[in-house]
Amino acid sequence: MADNVRSILAADFGSVYTRAVLIDIVDGEYRLVARSEGRTTDGFPVYDMALGFDRIVRELADSTGRRLADSAGRITTPENTNREGVDLFALSASIGRPLRAVVIGLMPSVSIQSAIRATTGTYIDVRAVISVDQDRTEEDKLNAILLSYPDVIFLTGGTDGGASEAVMRNARLAQFAVRLIDETRRPTLIFSGNQALATRIHEMFEPLTTVFIADNLRPDIERERLEAARYQLGRAFDRYKETRQKSLASVAERSQTGIISSANGQTIVAEYLSKAGDTDVAIIDAGSGAFSVAVAEKGRVYSSIRTDIGLGHSAPQALETIGADAIRRWLPFIAGDSDLKNYAMNKSLRPGSIPMTLRESYLEHAFLRAGMRRVLVEANPDWAERPLTTSWAIACGSALTRTGSAGYDALLILDCLQPDGVTVLESDPFGLIPAMGAIAGDVPAAVVQLLEGGNLTRLGIAFSGAGQPRYGKPAMKITIKPQAAQAPRIKMTVDGGRLGVYPLPAGEYATVTVSCRGGLRINGKRRVKLTVEGGALGLLFDARGRALSAGDTPQTRAERLPYWVADVTDDPPHEVPERWLKPPDAPAASDDDSDSATADGKRRWWRRRKADESAKPTTEEDRIADVLGNKDGDEQDELGDLRNVLS
Amino acid sequence: MYYPDQRYASELTVIRREAMLPEEAQGTVRAVQGKRVDIRDVVVTGVIPSRYILLDVAAFFRLRRVEKADDLLQVGVGDVVEQEQVIAGKRADRGKRLFSPVKGAVSFIEDGRVIIQELPDVIDVEAGVRGRISHVEPGRGVIVEAVGAQTQGVWGNGKNVIAVLRAEPEEGLENIVADSLEQRYNGTIVLTRRPLVEASFRVMHAQGFAGVIAPSMDSDLMGLAFAWDGAILLTEGFGNIRMSNAAFNLLKGLTEDVVTLDAHTPGRFETRTPEVIVNVRARDAKPTPPNVRLALREGMTVRVTRPPHLGITGKVSSLPKFPVKLPNGLRVPCARVELVSGESADIPVANLEVLGR
Structure with a gap:
């Protein structure tokens, strides 16, 4: 083609x-x-x-x-x-909503675990998991499938030439369930298990529904091969989008490629770029409904998509999934559970809106940083223990690419990825990466030519050190020799816990020498010397160390976070108001700049809320019973009698 | 060209109301396109699939050949069976027999096994407005077009009521309880400008309100909101937010009318909004349908959707060509808005809502 x-x-x-x-x-x-x-x-x-x-x-x-x-x-x-x-x-x-899937396999630690890992490659919500070791009756398993209203049944289990009877038992259960579902709503069946059974399983399901057969994701007990299963899950997603989502289907009719999932496109591009350039690539996308990462590191691709983590539509689910504490670790103020929940709920009601106040932008970026860390560690649990090393990072999604400042974009990408080493930072504000994924199969040359042609926004290059430098003490000594004629040699120092920027424009080159001090190392080395190209921001030196921490208390974070933003933008550091750091025992602490109520109104509301809280029962059930459960009490009876008399 | 979000707040407009079953439900539409319906007319009936019961007839009767089970069956596919009704046995009235553990419908018989689906609860979806059916989605529901006043909110607790709308007393709805003999709010939908607190719920429950329209409440109260029998619609959001003048003035104008309060809970992957509807008689001049192609332009009346100006309305005075830097450091496309408070502010275009008419 x-x-x-x-x-x-x-x-x-x-x-x-x-x-x-x-x-x-x-x-x-x-x-x-x-x-x-x-x-x-x-x-x-x-x-x-x-x-x-x-x-x-x-x-x-x-x-x-x-x-x-x-x-x-x-x-x-x-x-x-x-x-x-x-x-x-x-x-x-x-x-749109993700595919609802039921995973059926043999052992939780083998085929089930691999199947669930495979589902993280596309927008899938695993509603039920059925394995042979579960102490459930056949009837319970049948209901678990049927009452999940699945779009996909993902059947797996058995190494090639290995277990067959247990797999067939599961297949018969799945077939039974499919037959009970109305023909117009039957789920697609994907089989990625013992290949000796593939033909039999195809014959079992083919008259009933669409069947996709993938290579075994556990061909033997030692090996895991997710690619084929992920590909078929991607096809099931495409089919679902094209046939069930009417609004999208009307547009899809006009396309020759069908619809691929945006995140799948990112994975395709990460893999492609990694192979083409023999380099490590990380692509991250922070969307309103889902977060995704696709990282090609040392020849292996790690990807994860979470449809329950997002900055808009999925913000309340994100709070639940990530946890309030993980979000608070990025906030320079005291935030109660209900403050976070109010914020998340309001974001889900108006997902496209943008924070206008300082406090709300901290909240937005705390959800972003904590959420992306969660998705990244899920893609490869090793990154919880060691920093990611990638030489090329590409960010997608408005929150990461549309702050209006190359420095701010770069800071958010670094905080999400927390890489160790030298990394080119680029952003994709125009949605080129998913488009590349969609055309990569038909026109592979276009992918390389477009991405090498400067169609992404090159922010610059980051030198990031791992280890724990001493805060406020010199951590990076830098010498920059721009290649432009007559440009002077520049020397600069970045203290531990801070960032430094040298504005080298895109298209210009410089030889950079970074010598680390204290506990800091760049990719394991004390000294790095490289010739690099600049970008919209230029050269960025991150001496905050890894694992990155904004501080253990709101007070510490209030001393660090505003400086990090100031370091990478031309703005002076925002001062965190003192009232933000006080427990919310006074109306002022509820955020003066966060709503339109008058100060008097706010005080009255606060007093009423405090009065409510002081008498609050311990559980939600108790509270409901306390507030709504006493209508028929004596007092009400007396009132009712009196009303009857009066009427 | 930027096309901002729209939220309807109109005294007279063409209302397009979805009356649909939940996605999981299976059902039948009981109306045809073009048919006129009243507020309480059931337009679609459905069921949410319920639990299946698996009865292994062959195993129960210890049959060596499963096909022999067919000879013992006393029911067929599609039969509705009562609890304790005989499902299989040589005779229906004596001997060893297999009984149905539930009331349900026989949905499948094969290989000596009988599957009974418990009888599910029936869901009846009412039209909610007086109007004409403009679209039928087979198995799911209908869209009804009507003429009337419509105000959309942002969140609801999932309940529906049709009742008289009444404004709260000056001192707030929590103070209704002070006058224990007060009953004019019983069975009505109460409009309040103040955020709901726990004390509000005590009053709402004790006084038997049918529903409440409020600007906001703390997200901590969501459990109570869902547990309460009445319908709750929030016009602004969560936290301590007062009702905007635009929403309050329109709703105030509807007090003492019978209104439909559809307090739909917005789902993550759906597009329906909670709303208040008042049917009015179609006048001589029929209102034009809402304009769905409103691009942001100078002079347009807009409402701000994020703090610090949340809920405040204003007029767009200019549309700067380049992104504007906000006090928090973000630089984004903005509109200059003359707010009703007299202030002029640069507001991100993404944070503006057009009050559709």
Whole structure:
């Protein structure tokens, strides 16, 4: 197909924004010629994603002077002789509810564990797990499947040529369940177990529903092979999006590639770039409904998607999953559980909104940092113990790419990844990465040419040290020799616990020597010398150490976090108001700049809330019984009698 | 061109109301496109699939060949069976017999096994407004179009009521309890400008309110809100937020009318919003349908959705070409808004809502 493809339109549907890029061959290479974005219009008042998509396509057409769609809004493919339309129209999406899956396997520590790891490669919500060691009746297992309302049944178990009877027993149970489900709602079946049974299982399910057979994810007890299962789970996701999500299906009809999951696209690109450039690559995406990471490290790809961690639609679930304490570790003020929950609930009600106050931006970025750390460690638990080493980091999603400051973007990427070593930092504010994933199969050359062609925003290069430097003492001594003619040699020092920036623009090079002091090491070395290219921010020196900690108390964090932001932006450090650090026993502590109520009103509300809290029962059930359960008490009876008399 | 979020607050508009079953439910639509419906008309009936009971007839009768079980069956697929009804046995009235442990429907018979699905609870979805069915989604529900006043909220506790809307007394709804003989709020939907607190719930329950429309409440109270029988709709969000003038003035104008309060709980992956609807008689001039293609432009009336100006309305005075730096250091696309408070502020366009009409 690649030979015939000159022009490409690739669109990515996120929960909040839809982004599209137009790619064409310029001077013999694929180039990004136009891009556009707008709000995703699946919700009120439009309820039709095609409308928002059409707006974006019109904007692309206006900016390029080229017709892309016919009068009915259908993308014209292939491109005609009048240069109307495109040769390839590709789609990716992260919007909508994830696939509901039931995992059926043999042993929890073997096939089940691998199957669950495989599901983290796409947007999947595992509703039930059934294994042979469970003390459950067949009836219970059947109900666990049926009452999960699955979109996918993921059947696994048995090494190749190994256990077959137990696997077939599970298959019969799954078949039984599928037959009980209405034909229009039957789940897709994916089998990734003992390959000796693949044909039998295909024959069992083929008359009933769609069946995908993948290579065994545990071909033997020692080896784990997730790629084939992940690929089939991705196909099941595509099928679900194309057939069940009507609004998206109307757009998908026009695409030649179907719909791939945005996160799957990131994994494809990470793997591709890693192989093509023989380098380690990390791609992270912080969305409203889901967070995802795809890291290629030392030839192996680690990926994870969490649909219960997000900054907008999934913020309340994120709070529950990550835990309030993990979020507080990034806050320079005292925040009660209900403060965090109020924030998360409000974010889920207005997922596209942006923090305007300092306090809310700290909250937003605390959810971002803690959430991404959680997803990263889930992709590879080793990163809880040692820092990640990656030479190329690409960030996607508005929260990581749209702060309006290259320094702020870079700081957030570093805090999320916490890498050790020298890392090129780039951001993808226009949704190019998922688009690349969608076209990689058809036009692989476009991926490399576009990413090497400077179509991402190059923020700069970070020198990050691991270990624990002494706070406030020199930790990095740096010499910078720009290659520009007559540029003077620059010397600078960065103290432990701080960051330093040298503004070397993109396209300019410098030879950088970093000597570490105290307990700091860069990728295990005390001294690093490299010639590097700059970026929108330039060179960033991170002497905060690893594992990174903003401090154990709000007071410590109030001394550090504002300086970290100031170090990487041109802004002076924000002073944390004293009242933020006091326990909330006075109305002022409830955040003067966080709402529109008057001070008097706020005091009254606070007094009422305090009065409520002082008499609060210990459990939610007790509280409900206390507040709502005494309507029929004596007092009410007397009142009722009196009312009857009066009426 | 930026297309901001919309939230309806209109005294007279074309209302498009979804009356749908939950996604898991299976059901039948009881109305056809074009049909006129009243508020209480059931438009779709369905059931949420309930638990399945597996009866192994062959094992119970210790049959060597499972196909022999068919000879013993006293029921067929589709039969509704009572609890303790005979499912299998040589004779239905005596001898060794297998009884149904539940009331349900026989959904499957094969290989000597009988599957009975417990009878599920039936869900009836009412139209909620007086209008005409404009769209039917088979098996799921309908969209009803009507003419009336509509105000959308941001959160609801999942309940529905139709009752008279009444404003709280000047001193707040918590003080209703002070006058123990007060009963004018019993069975009504009460409008309050103040955030709900635990004490509010005691009054709401004791006084038998049918529903409450409030600006906000602490998220800690969600458990109570879900447990309360009445419907709760929040217009602003969670925390200590007072009701915006725009929402309050419109709702105040609807007091003493019978209103439909659909306190739908917004789901993570769905798009329906909680709302208050008042049917009005279609006048001579039928209102035009809401404009779903409203792009942000100068002169437009907007409402701010994030602190520090949350809930305040204003007029867009200009749309700067370049991103504007906010006090928290973020630099984002903004609109300059003249707020009703007299202040002028740069507000991120993502934090503006158009009050759709």
